Amino acid sequence: xxxxxxxxxxxxxxxxxxxxxxxxxxxxxxxxxxxxxxxxxxxxxxxxxxxxxxxxxxxxxxxxxxxxxxxxxxxxxxxxxxxxxxxxxxxxxxxxxxxxxxxxxxxxxxxxxxxxxxxxxxxxxxxxxxxxxxxxxxxxxxxxxxxxxxxxxxxxxxxxxxxxxxxxxxxxxxxxxxxxxxxxxxxxxxxxxxxxxxxxxxxxxxxxxxxxxxxxxxxxxxxxxxxxxxxxxxxxxxxxxxxxxxxxxxxxxxxxxxxxxxxxxxxxxxxxxxxxxxxxxxxxxxxxxxxxxxxxxxxxxxxxxxxxxxxxxxxxxxxxxxxxxxxxxxxxxxxxxxxxxxxxxxxxxxxxxxxxxxxxxxxxxxxxxxxxxxxxxxxxxxxxxxxxxxxxxxxxxxxxxxxxxxxxxxxxxxxxxxxxxxxxxxxxxxxxxxxxxxxxxxxxxxxxxxxxxxxxxxxxxxxxxxxxxxxxxxxxxxxxxxxxxxxxxxxxxxxxxxxxxxxxxxxxxxxxxxxxxxxxxxxxxxxxxxxxxxxxxxxxxxxxxxxxxxxxxxxxxxxxxxxxxxxxxxxxxxxxxxxxxxxxxxxxxxxxxxxxxxxxxxxxxxxxxxxxxxxxxxxxxxxxxxxxxxxxxxxxxxxxxxx
Amino acid sequence: xxxxxxxxxxxxxxxxxxxxxxxxxxxxxxxxxxxxxxxxxxxxxxxxxxxxxxxxxxxxxxxxxxxxxxxxxxxxxxxxxxxxxxxxxxxxxxxxxxxxxxxxxxxxxxxxxxxxxxxxxxxxxxxxxxxxxxxxxxxxxxxxxxxxxxxxxxxxxxxxxxxxxxxxxxxxxxxxx
Amino acid sequence: xxxxxxxxxxxxxxxxxxxxxxxxxxxxxxxxxxxxxxxxxxxxxxxxxxxxxxxxxxxxxxxxxxxxxxxxxxxxxxxxxxxxxxxxxxxxxxxxxxxxx
Numbered sequence: 001x002x003x004x005x006x007x008x009x010x011x012x013x014x015x016x017x018x019x020x021x022x023x024x025x026x027x028x029x030x031x032x033x034x035x036x037x038x039x040x041x042x043x044x045x046x047x048x049x050x051x052x053x054x055x056x057x058x059x060x061x062x063x064x065x066x067x068x069x070x071x072x073x074x075x076x077x078x079x080x081x082x083x084x085x086x087x088x089x090x091x092x093x094x095x096x097x098x099x100x101x102x103x104x105x106x107x108x109x110x111x112x113x114x115x116x117x118x119x120x121x122x123x124x125x126x127x128x129x130x131x132x133x134x135x136x137x138x139x140x141x142x143x144x145x146x147x148x149x150x151x152x153x154x155x156x157x158x159x160x161x162x163x164x165x166x167x168x169x170x171x172x173x174x175x176x177x178x179x180x181x182x183x184x185x186x187x188x189x190x191x192x193x194x195x196x197x198x199x200x201x202x203x204x205x206x207x208x209x210x211x212x213x214x215x216x217x218x219x220x221x222x223x224x225x226x227x228x229x230x231x232x233x234x235x236x237x238x239x240x241x242x243x244x245x246x247x248x249x250x251x252x253x254x255x256x257x258x259x260x261x262x263x264x265x266x267x268x269x270x271x272x273x274x275x276x277x278x279x280x281x282x283x284x285x286x287x288x289x290x291x292x293x294x295x296x297x298x299x300x301x302x303x304x305x306x307x308x309x310x311x312x313x314x315x316x317x318x319x320x321x322x323x324x325x326x327x328x329x330x331x332x333x334x335x336x337x338x339x340x341x342x343x344x345x346x347x348x349x350x351x352x353x354x355x356x357x358x359x360x361x362x363x364x365x366x367x368x369x370x371x372x373x374x375x376x377x378x379x380x381x382x383x384x385x386x387x388x389x390x391x392x393x394x395x396x397x398x399x400x401x402x403x404x405x406x407x408x409x410x411x412x413x414x415x416x417x418x419x420x421x422x423x424x425x426x427x428x429x430x431x432x433x434x435x436x437x438x439x440x441x442x443x444x445x446x447x448x449x450x451x452x453x454x455x456x457x458x459x460x461x462x463x464x465x466x467x468x469x470x471x472x473x474x475x476x477x478x479x480x481x482x483x484x485x486x487x488x489x490x491x492x493x494x495x496x497x498x499x500x501x502x503x504x505x506x507x508x509x510x511x512x513x514x515x516x517x518x519x520x521x522x523x524x525x526x527x528x529x530x531x532x533x534x535x536x537x538x539x540x541x542x543x544x545x546x547x548x549x550x551x552x553x554x555x556x557x558x559x560x561x562x563x564x565x566x567x568x569x570x571x572x573x574x575x576x577x578x579x580x581x582x583x584x585x586x587x588x589x590x591x592x593x594x595x596x597x598x599x600x601x602x603x604x605x606x607x608x609x610x611x612x613x614x615x616x617x618x619x620x621x622x623x624x625x626x627x628x629x630x631x632x633x634x635x636x637x638x639x640x641x642x643x
Numbered sequence: 644x645x646x647x648x649x650x651x652x653x654x655x656x657x658x659x660x661x662x663x664x665x666x667x668x669x670x671x672x673x674x675x676x677x678x679x680x681x682x683x684x685x686x687x688x689x690x691x692x693x694x695x696x697x698x699x700x701x702x703x704x705x706x707x708x709x710x711x712x713x714x715x716x717x718x719x720x721x722x723x724x725x726x727x728x729x730x731x732x733x734x735x736x737x738x739x740x741x742x743x744x745x746x747x748x749x750x751x752x753x754x755x756x757x758x759x760x761x762x763x764x765x766x767x768x769x770x771x772x773x774x775x776x777x778x779x780x781x782x783x784x785x786x787x788x789x790x791x792x793x794x795x796x797x798x799x800x801x802x803x804x805x806x807x808x809x810x811x812x813x814x815x816x817x818x819x820x
Numbered sequence: 821x822x823x824x825x826x827x828x829x830x831x832x833x834x835x836x837x838x839x840x841x842x843x844x845x846x847x848x849x850x851x852x853x854x855x856x857x858x859x860x861x862x863x864x865x866x867x868x869x870x871x872x873x874x875x876x877x878x879x880x881x882x883x884x885x886x887x888x889x890x891x892x893x894x895x896x897x898x899x900x901x902x903x904x905x906x907x908x909x910x911x912x913x914x915x916x917x918x919x920x921x
Contacts, residue, residue, distance in 0.1 A: 619917030622736055626844055629743055636750045640757075650823045654831045661835050661858055665842030670850045677854050680835075684861055687828070691872040696864075696883050703887055708857070708894050715898045716850060719905055733914070740844035744837045751833030755826055765876030781884070784877050789885075796888040803892030810899035813906075 009056040010071045013090050016057070016100055017143065019050040020136035024129050031125025040115040043128035047111050047135055051104035058097050066499050069094055072145050072209065079148070083204060091145035091208060095500040098343060098493070099142035099275055102350045106267040107135045109471035113358050114259040116467030117365060121257075127167060131263065134160035138268035142275055147196045147206040150276070154192065154240065157269050158185045164264075165256040177255040184249040188239015195232035202229065212282040221286045230283050230290035233276065234297075241273025241327045243301045248568055250324055254316040258361030261316060265323040266354035271346050274330045278339045281501055285337070295335025299416075299427035302328030304565075306434035310441070311551075311562045314371050315360045318442050322397065323353060325431060329412055332428060338415035340497045344486045345408035347493070351482045352396035352405055355475035359390035362464040362472065363446060367457055373442065378451035382461040385469050387447050389476040394443045396479040398436035399529040401522070404482035410525045411486060417521060429528055436532025444540040650690060657683040670716050674709060681705040692769045695778045828869040835862035849901050849911040853894065860890050 023046025031039050061069050074089035111131060118127050137156025144150040159182075166178025200206050202225055203214050219226045237243070242250035250270065254261055264270060277284060277294065284290055305324035312318045326349050333342035364371055366383055380387045396403035399410065409432060416424040451458060463469075485493045539546045551558045560566065660683065663676035681704045688697035772780060785793050839862060842855030864883045871879025905911050 620733060621913045621916065622844055622847070623733065626736065626740060626743070629740075629747070629840055629844065633743060633746055633750060636747075636754065640750065640753055647823050650827065654827075657831065658834055658838070661838040664851075664854055664858055665838055665846065667851075670848055670854075673851050673854050677857060680858065681861060684865060687831075687865065688868055690823070691828070691868050693868045693871065693880050693883075696868060696880050699884065699887060700864075703891065704857075704861070708891055711894060711898055712850065712854065715901065718902065719850075719911065721911070737845045740841050743844075744841035747837040747840060748834055751837065752830055755829040755833060758826075758829075760873055765874050767877050768875045769872075777880075780877050781880060784881050785884070789881050792885060796885055799892050800888060803895050807895045807899035810896065811902045 009053065009060045010092055011073070012053060013057060013071070013073060013092050013143065014075070015053045016050045016104070017090070017136060017139050019046045019053070020132045020139065022046060023132035024136060027125050027132065028129040031129060034125065036119065036124050039125045039128050043132055044108065044111045044115065046132050047104055047108040050135070050139070051101070051108050054097070054100045054104050057092060058101060061092065061094070061097055066495075069499055070209075074145075084200065086146060086148045086206060088149060089145040090143045092143070093500055094496045095275070095278060095343065096142045098347065098497065099271075100139055102271075102347055103135060103138050103142065103267050106350050106354045106475070107263060109474055110259050110263050110267065110354060110358070113262075113361070113468055113471040114257075116465045117259050117361055118257060123167070127257070130160055130163045130167070131260070134164065134263060134268055138272065141272055145208055147199060147208070147211075151192060151196060154236070154272060155189065157240070157272060158182060158189065161185070161253065161264055161269055164260040165253045167256050167260065171255070174255040177249075177252040180252050181249040184246050185239050188236045188246055191232045191235025191239070195229055195236065198225075198229050198232065208279065215282050215286060219286055222288055223286070226283060226287040227289050230280070230287045231293065233280055233283070234290060234294055237273030237276050237331075238297065239273075241270045241331070242324050243273070243297050243328060243331060244304060247301065247305065247324045248571060251317050251320040251564070254314070254320055258316065258357060258364060261320070262354045262357035262361065265320070265357060266350045270323060270327055271350065274327065274334065274342055274346050277331070277334045278343055278500070281334075281339045284334070291335050291337065293335070294331050295424060298328045298331025298333070298335050299424055299431075300328070301325065302332060302431040303427050303434070304328075306431045306438065307561055308564050309438040310434060311558065313373050315363065315373050315376070315442060315446060316357075316371055318373075318438060319353070319356055319360060322435065322439065325435060326353065326397070329409065329428065329431070332424065333412045333415055336415050336419045336424065338412065338419065339501050340494050341408065341411045341415050343497060344493050345412060347485065348396070348404035348408040348479075348482045351475055351478040352393045352403075355389060355393035355472060355479050356397065358468070358472055358475065359386055359393060362386040362468050365464050365468065366461050367453070368460055370453075370457060373445040375452050375454070375457075376446045377449045377453070378447070379461070380447040383463045385463060386472065389472040390447070391443065392476045392479050394439045398439050398533060399432055399525055401526060402480070402483060404479045406526070407483035407486050410522055413525050414518065414521050429525070432525060433528045433532045436529040437536050440533045440536035441540055444536060448541060449544065646690060650687065653683045653686045653690075657687070670721070671713065674712050674716065677712075678705045678709050681709070692772055693777065695781045825869050825873050829866060832862045832866040832869065835859075835865065847912050847914050849904070849913055852913065853897055853901070857890065857894070860886060
């Protein structure tokens with residue numbers, strides 16, 4: 001089957017990038033003069049068209065045999081300097097196709113949602129410009145065929161997150177959060193760029209295909225170079241994907257508009273780290289040490305963030321910590337070798353996390369900006385569609401069959417059990433329990449129980465408009481059926497992604513796991529989720545006084561968790577304060593006294609010279625004439641003496 | 644011998660008049676001395692077989708240009724106070740200038756006596772010039788070899804006339820304010 | 821050739837020096853101008869002398885052009901003096917010192 005544009009849609013892969021870029025340019029330069037409906041239409045159409053192209057690319061890719069499902073297209077040499085060569089080229093393979101489908105698909109829904117959500121905002125066009133640029137950067141990141149181009153997308157995503165988190169920059173906390181995100185990301189990017197340099201030094205190229213082909217020859221399994229490269233790459237991933245110890249920016253990122261949070265958490269940005277680890281799985285597999293680090297950090301983050309999520313009262317913050325936790329899950333899977341499982345969880349997570357964020361946005365929208373769960377409650381009857389979709393999302397993240405989260409999470413736990421050991425499995429299981437608990441806590445506090453809204457707010461509560469509900473419904477459906485992509489024993493996604501994972505390492509080995517074990521694991525994880533739900537039900541529905549009592553009983557621990565383990569304060573004391581101190585020192589002593597001193601001294605010296613020399617400027621013409629004559633005589637004397 | 648005598652007399656007159664130009668207090672006297680200097684120089688030009696230049700020297704320099712000078716002196720009509728000016732702001736200027744001037748004379752003298760000139764190479768010996776006529780030769784040169792500078796000189800003179808008018812005319816606009 | 825040409829050159833040098841001294845010691849702009857004319861005449865004399873010495877007409881032509889320039893210069897210079905006198909009511913160069921610091 002041919003299309004009117006050429007032999008194959010694969011050739012048109014750059015369109016996936018160009019549509020959002022065009023949207024950015026149109027909205028960025030003309031948006032101020034266009035009216036809002038056109039701006040919104042352009043923004044959505046850009047991503048929508050991109051999604052359509054991505055679908056056709058997928059169909060074209062499926063027509064090829066699994067081994068040949070790699071398509072590279074070089075556009076131009078971007079940097080050529082000696083041995084170093086960076087080509088602006090795109091790569092389409094199952095992994096990037098999955099990513100672009102998620103990014104454009106979920107991104108499109110978020111764009112549509114934004115039309116309704118941001119309609120009152122004055123900087124509507126600016127918002128859509130950033131949003132399109134964000135999507136463009138993420139697509140560039142996943143489509144790049146070399147490390148440097150990927151880094152450009154990586155930085156672009158960082159930039160856009162800064163712009164969007166600080167979108168309401170009149171609010172001090174928002175601009176501070178934007179800066180925090182940007183700076184914390186820099187730490188990770190530093191690792192990433194060092195990794196790129198090291199890769200170039202080691203392999204002499206930064207092209208993905210060439211590096212991964214050369215890796216087995218150049219590096220020994222377990223060699224220190226492999227470990228350093230992968231660790232540095234992982235530092236980048238930690239920064240971007242908000243893992244311990246660089247997760248602190250993500251909860252603060254809630255200062256941005258809610259759809260932005262959804263975009264950052266579900267479709268773009270935080271998944272970049274997971275994508276990068278999976279993309280470089282060949283390198284990671286060569287360094288068992290790094291794998292362990294990845295798994296430990298992933299598992300620890302999953303548990304750690306989940307525990308913070310237990311006590312947060314801001315609806316978006318709970319979801320933010322839940323994201324950190326879920327990304328931790330993905331890294332846990334990757335660290336254990338289950339790259340495909342990680343991607344699978346990434347996809348399902350994109351569906352239900354986008355759903356949850358957009359749902360919370362709908363709630364906030366309905367309540368006129370209220371984010372504190374303690375002032376909600378009983379919203380079920382006011383916002384039925386939001387409630388139903390949110391409930392589906394909650395079931396999905398808690399891991400109740402047959403919703404999307406169940407399959408992916410179950411697979412991760414299975415991976416942990418078969419590949420790792422009970423320790424990792426325990427981490428994951430505990431995190432799953434906590435997840436189920438805090439998510440249902442959120443659901444109960446928001447939608448059930450008694451209304452704790454103020455009179456004024458309650459009068460104005462309303463169900464959101466269609467542009468907000470439509471994405472919710474679509475995402476709810478995806479959250480229900482998304483899991484079947486990776487249905488055990490006949491996992492579509494496993495099969496599709498298998499070629500991406502390096503030879504000698506077959507992604508998930510769950511195929512070989514006996515069905516007994518599999519079903520018992522399923523049972524256990526469902527059981528865990530139900531325990532969590534029941535606990536939440538007891539504490540927040542049947543005995544609402546219980547949480548307070550527990551909090552009082554374990555006051556110390558409660559306070560620590562409520563304050564997020566004081567991590568922000570610790571960072572503040574260990575990094576921010578000393579940096580500020582040193583900067584102050586450099587500013588007030590080195591810069592003001594020494595450097596400015598030099599500059600001022602040069603200036604004063606010039607002035608002083610001028611003061612002396614100006615005495616010769618008498619303004620008396622005859623004096624000048626005398627000087628001229630003196631000079632002339634000196635020249636004549638010289639010519640007599642020396643010629 | 645007559646030539647040498649003429650040269651000595653004329654050069655002495657020239658120097659004396661030049662000193663007069665410089666040291667006279669009254670600009671009118673200075674102008675008169677300058678005219679005499681130029682006329683004496685014209686005699687020296689004749690001695691050097693440059694009759695045309697000598698004639699121009701008298702007519703243009705001593706005549707036209709010096710008339711402008713005297714005219715301006717009369718136009719400004721300076722009284723004695725204005726000529727004297729305030730007290731001398733640079734008491735050292737005069738002795739310093741005279742000393743430097745003497746040094747300059749000595750230096751130029753040294754340069755001139757030490758200089759060795761190559762032999763005569765031109766075709767216009769005094770005999771040839773006397774035969775054809777100095778004025779005719781000058782005219783021929785001006786309209787052949789030096790025709791372009793000649794034309795440019797005309798433009799220069801024109802520009803000078805315009806410039807002089809612009810500079811010297813009363814600034815009507817300013818006065819109306 | 822009874823008179824050595826060097827004498828003419830020395831005379832030219834003396835005239836030039838006198839002109840220079842005149843420029844330096846006089847405060848009256850008009851006299852300064854006359855001194856400059858004196859210097860130009862000294863140069864003219866040197867040109868004519870060289871012309872004679874080289875048996876060439878070029879020196880005399882140069883004198884011709886120098887006279888042209890001198891005329892132009894005198895006209896413009898005197899116009900400036902008039903304009904100056906009109907604005908400052910003086911032609912004493914020591915009083916015209918607004919260009920100093």
